[in-house]
Amino acid sequence: KEIVVSGIRSTGFLHLGNYFGAIRNYIRMQEDFNCYFFVADWHSLTTHPDPKDLRGNVLRVLAENIASGLDPEKVALYAQSDIPEIAELYLLLNMLAYKGELEKVPTFKDKVRLSPQNVNAGLLTYPVLMSADIMIQRAVKVPVGKDQEQHLEMTRNYAQRFNNRYGYLFPEPVAFNFGDNLVRIPSLDGSGKMSKSENEMATLYLADEDDMIRKKIMKAKTDSGPAAPDAPRPESIVNLFQLMSLVSAPDTLQFFETAYDNQSIRYGDMKKQLAEDMVNFIAPIRNKARDLQQNPGYLNRIMRDGAAKARENAAQTLQQARKLIGINYY
Ligand code: AQP
Helix, strand or coil, X not given: CCEEEEEEECCCCCEHXXXXXXXXXXXXXXXXXXXXXXXEHHHHHHHCCCHHHHHHHHHHHHHHHHHHCCCCCCCEEEEHHHXXXXXXXXXXHHCCCCHHHHHCCHHHHHHHHHCHHHCCHHHHCHHHXXXXXXXXXXXXXXXXXXXXXXXXXXXXXXHHHHHHHHCCCCCCCEEECCCCCCCCCECCCCCCXXXXXXXXXXXXXXXXXXXXXXXXXXXXXXXXXXXXXXXCCCHHHHHHHHHXXXXXXXXXXXXXXXXXXXXXXXXXXHHHHXXXXXXXXXXXXXXXXXXXXXXXXXXXXXXXXXXXXHHHHHHHXXXXXXXXXXXXXX
């Protein structure tokens, strides 16, 4: 079976972007691939979260993944910080990563712009740690959203540099999605991608209550009416149709597509329908995740078992990496 790795940062409540960019693919891959999925708690430390929040954040991400349909019997589910081998590989890969190329990464440049008071080395070397997460399991496929595409290219570079310098150890992993393209879920205000740390009212969380889901969708940006028939669709409308294509029935989508083409569409009606379909999609996940979080003992067990499996494979990779580099003295 091909090896698959992917992680989600425990930086807040999971949202529709995490679901359709990442988790949906995890679920589809769990039968036919050898899957390692983790909660990226080390990655969350770049912004110095309150220590007392960490445990709850990690358990919630785990619960939301399982509630979405991930089966802990079929995949290894673990916390990144339970795998110390990742940290050692990160150190080794840092010797192959160049400051100049790290500084050019667009997500790093965004962070520098948004929080210039906290440009720490962890933020700069985020793609190196992410590469270690993936390479430690020698993964070939990485189910992620479109925002991670460039980081994956860096992972391939590090794999190549290591293999060229020391001898072959690491496959070059590719970003993966079961459709043709990687997914990018837009925020409801049209300001960029949906993300845990952005505008809460423009993000649909898997933990949102029904009324909150309705409120957010009714407030989503639309233009004032249908555009002229030959004009390109405004981005805000493309975004609404994209959400509808993900959670509504095909004939519902077709109904509004036709109405758009006839210029008879009423965005209020479309949003009402989308809101109901979204409630039906999110509510069962939310309720199941809430129940799971009542049982931290169960979640801890899953995390321990997942870590044991992930460490076994990671230790083998690290042993070989050390040997190839020459760190095998005894
Ligand atoms: N909007 C999105 N569309 C598609 N995929 C997405 N992912 C995230 N947002 C979208 C995918 O979810 C996985 C986990 O990514 P993350 O933990 O970095 O999630 P985030 O919401 O982007 O997190 P933050 O902490 O709010 O980060 P910022 O705002 O700094 O990006 C990945 O597979 C990602 O592609």
